[in-house]
Amino acid sequence: MQHQRKRKHHYIPKFHLNMWKDETGKLLIYQKDGSSKINPKMKHPSQVCFRNDLYTLKKDPFGSAIQVPDYIEEELAKIDNNAAKVIKKIQKNYSLAGLTSKDKQDWATYVNSLLQRSPKRLEALEGMMQSIIREVFDDIKTVYETQNAWEICRKIFNDSNYCENEVRAMLLSVIRDNKWITGLLNFQWQLITLNDHFPYKFILTECPVITIDDGDNISIIALALTPNLLWIALPCSFDGSQDLNDFIKNIIMIYNAKQMATKPNFIISKVLLTNDGFHNYDKIFKDFLRSTVGVEQLHSQAVRG
Structure with missing residues (x-):
């Protein structure tokens, strides 16, 4: 039986998105649309x-034959x-107490996957690899004896999927990096x-995992599981005896703001975004998403159905 390829590759999986569904599903x-205007829709x-073939390995002259393009x-x-x-x-008891060692390992791996698998992240890594290859080509070009080789190599690389494949080939090892997971x-x-x-609910963007640094450069990692539930990881040096209210x-307040600061292409919310005392969404839309209208006008444009 021929292997059935799955073209729609979700960088935030549907089970996670489902937590933000309304009663209509x-x-x-x-x-943002093509003109950078905001179009709220259901x-x-x-x-x-998702993106079609986001993680697909493609044929190129530098790689071996790929038997399962959708392995990643x-x-x-x-x-x-x-x-x-x-x-x-976690949702069953709204507690982390019942998690096994395997559960925690699986969750840590998932959190890292969300950090590494987004289109923005992959494009950034591809750009870095392309820059390295260009530098190598420039070195080859400066030597007279290798100029013919430079022309051949440049043409082959320009016609290949080398950078895209190499970034994707490394993706799983980066996601499962034992040092990061153990940390x-x-x-x-x-x-x-x-x-x-x-009145406040957590949102999702294409970069749902955020890191927060304090004055001592201690990172805090956070990810919303649902619009009402936020998972956070605190360093061992964190003093849990202090008053935690503030x-x-x-x-x-920071979780949504940090996602907005990435200038996201979209925002998923359980409720209509309003100026809630924590965030001024009129200002956020204008500053980060280049919208010329406020949230009330946006809501009147929303397409429901």
């Missing part, structure tokens, strides 16, 4: 956060499936829960 998404999770996507699916089970377990497992993990009446309030 759709997501409220604020998205979309099904299968319609967002299939491995990412395994990581996602494991993470879906962990979220389900995260040594952090203190906590949950921040917002009750249903709280700290929690700061994390709540």
Whole structure:
């Protein structure tokens, strides 16, 4: 039986997006169109956060024959499936206490996958690799005896998928990096829960994992599991004996703001975004998303159905 290729590759998996669905099964998404205007719409999770063939390995003259072009996507699916089970377990009791060592390993791997697998991240790595290759070609070109070789190599590389393939070939090893995973497992993990009446909800963008640095360069990692539930990882040096109220309030405010600061192509929200006392979305849309209208006007443009 011929291997059936899956072309839609989600960089935020559907099980995670499903947490932001409304009663109709759709997501409220604020998205830039071709002219950088914001068009809030209702979309099904299968319609967002994917690119066709994002992780597909393509044929090129420098690689061996690829028997399963979607090997990386299939491995990412395994990581996602494991993470879906962990979220389900966390949601059952709104606690991390019941997580096994394997659960924690699976979750740490998933968090790292979200850091590494986004289109922006892959494009940045491809650009770095292309720069390195250009520098090598420039060195070859300066030597008279190798100028013919430079012409041949330049043509081959320009017609190949070498950089794209190499970045993707390294992706799984980077995601499963034992040093990074072990480091995260040594952090203190906590949950921040917002009750249903709280006016503020967590959002999602294409970069849902954020890191926060304090004055001592100690990183805090955070990821929203649902619009009401935030997972955070704190360094072992964090003093848990202090009053956490201000700290929690700061994390709540910073999580959405840090995602906005990446100038995202879209924002997924469980509720209509309004100026909620934590964020001035009128200003955020104008500053980061280059919108010329405020949130109230945006909502009147929303397409529901």
